[in-house]
């Protein structure tokens with residue numbers, strides 16, 4: 194047993210975080226966390242004072258996604274707590290480990306609608322992996338230990354701890370437990386041997402296999418095993434938005450991204466495969482569309498740590514519950530014992546043909562910057578530099594252009610809100626990622642709409658001296674929604690077009706950032722050179738046409754046969770492209 | 771309509787646990803037909819017996835999701851063959867004094883009990899499975915049921931497991 198020390202609940206919280214090895218806490222103070230803030234004053238833990246609690250959660254999330262360590266948030270009761278909701282939901286949807294500590298009003302007045310009281314454990318019930326309302330100071334160390342354990346094991350996720358202010362003030366003999374005792378929480382890690390053998394047999398026989406992999410590979414740190422499996426059997430790899438980087442984009446077996454805005458050849462591959470080896474993916478509607486109509490003959494192996502994901506959206510032939518890394522290693526071993534040899538040359542050639550035939554060329558249109566072509570320019574420049582890049586995105590068209598065109602070659606180097614699609618996520622998440630990775634170059638790809646959802650964090654970034662870079666693709670529009678209106682609502686642009694954008698350059702400068710704006714293709718190269726080598730926070734506004742589309746696009750609920758590859762002819766208007 | 775499935779859960783006996791269970795089922799879009807909760811042999815645990823309205827596949831999904839709740843220890847899916855179940859109902863029936871013998875004979879046939887007799891009404895207690903209570907309810911309705919309360923189903927599996 195560790196040594197006991199007499200201390201307050203607030204001090205115990207900080208001591209527990211220290212015992213967990215926490216280096217950064219993202220937060221915002223208030224009346225019901227004064228004690229904890231006071232204890233932090235003496236701690237080695239660094240506190241990042243954001244400008245809005247939502248951003249604290251996104252920053253902790255970006256910290257977690259880019260480092261693999263849990264992100265920690267500290268906010269006050271009431272409005273401080275409710276401001277975290279979007280951030281918590283974002284992390285929950287993408288299975289990101291967070292520990293969120295909220296202050297609460299005194300135990301005795303809970304339930305009386307006291308000043309700054311909000312039932313935050315109730316509000317966040319459906320968006321947390323677990324939560325606690327601590328009513329006895331002696332429970333604090335155990336609760337914090339459990340919270341870290343639950344957040345980071347199995348399928349990771351956010352855990353919330355609500356601490357009334359009298360519990361923070363109460364004193365007790367503190368010692369931090371070394372282990373947890375949670376009889377009802379035992380995630381399955383090891384895959385079932387018999388299922389692994391069955392899966393290996395399917396892989397050994399498959400003529401048209403596809404590895405369909407996602408965020409689970411990153412969470413389980415299984416990129417090495419994925420690579421070994423893909424290479425040993427020459428299996429092409431389709432990587433979801435959440436999985437980007439878990440298999441290098443420069444690898445010859447890399448197929449691309451499936452889904453609504455994924456490569457046509459990738460979606461065709463998923464549909465025509467005779468075997469899908471799905472690892473750490475959830476057959477999300479944005480990816481799988483109507484995959485339910487998969488050819489009857491397609492066999493599906495589904496590997497996931499969460500048994501509830503298996504069979505939820507897709508019927509499966511061989512389910513394997515457990516940690517992807519160990520299961521992939523087991524598959525490799527099993528295939529080796531079988532003496533299985535790669536035999537998919539015809540399939541790989543077929544895929545290469547499809548890729549060539551269905552490539553959508555992108556080029557700037559005259560004097561206007563084409564956003565997809567801009568991303569290709571950026572990709573080329575990033576490849577020329579040997580910096581270690583982390584790309585963060587907001588949500589919208591710019592996110593999809595980035596996902597389509599920027600090659601990501603290592604895990605944790607592409608950070609985006611996939612499941613919830615939260616505008617306002619990117620800038621604070623980039624801040625958290627930069628804090629976790631001071632040596633990396635952080636690039637946040639943003640839109641004029643999204644940036645304004647957490648723009649105040651430019652102040653935090655400036656005051657921390659973080660050298661992160663923001664590229665705003667400014668179409669003076671909520672472009673992604675405008676695109677849906679153009680294609681599916683008869684060009685009735687209800688509430689998606691702005692008359693004009695604010696002067697982002699002036700705003701950035703007011704926050705103490707360097708900033709520039711470009712609007713023609715000829716300016717791109719120099720502007721990016723400047724941005725990428727600038728020492729300090731800098732923003733580049735890139736003016737793009739309001740009507741640019743993200744293509745290809747498989748409409749909601751349709752199949753790859755219905756894919757849109759060019760602007761359709763609208764009434765009285767010629768098709769372009 | 772979807773089928774009814776009986777789930778028996780052993781959960782932590784703590785505030786908020788029942789909310790976690792029921793809100794999860796509601797959030798996934800399923801209706802709870804009945805619910806019964808009480809403490810069990812071990813005072814730190816409670817048993818929740820839930821009847822959900824869902825098809826077979828969604829029920830599997832509900833069970834898997836419930837398993838993920840940290841406060842849920844065990845979940846048993848009980849079907850009629852390998853479990854016994856009971857429900858208790860109290861019926862308050864409007865009856866004139868000369869109708870009382872008829873009610874008493876219905877009560878006897880269904881092995882129910884008369885709990886209370888007032889000048890203008892009687893309260894009957896009945897236990898059994900849902901069907902039996904439904905039929906009894908139908909018969910008593912002829913006289914005029916003023917109030918009903920039913921506990922919801924409780925069930926246990928037959929024999930010993932794990």
Ligand SMILES: Cc1ncc(C[n+]2csc(CCOP(=O)(O)OP(=O)(O)O)c2C)c(N)n1
Nearest residue numbers: 589590591616640641642643670671672673
């Ligand atoms: C918080 C939030 N509100 C609304 C939406 C719906 N939405 C999705 S994309 C989008 C437009 C985003 O605009 P912008 O950031 O300018 O990106 P663009 O699509 O123009 O590149 C909107 C409103 C969302 N995803 N998140």
Ligand SMILES: [Mg+2]
Nearest residue numbers: 640641670672
């Ligand atoms: Mg925009």
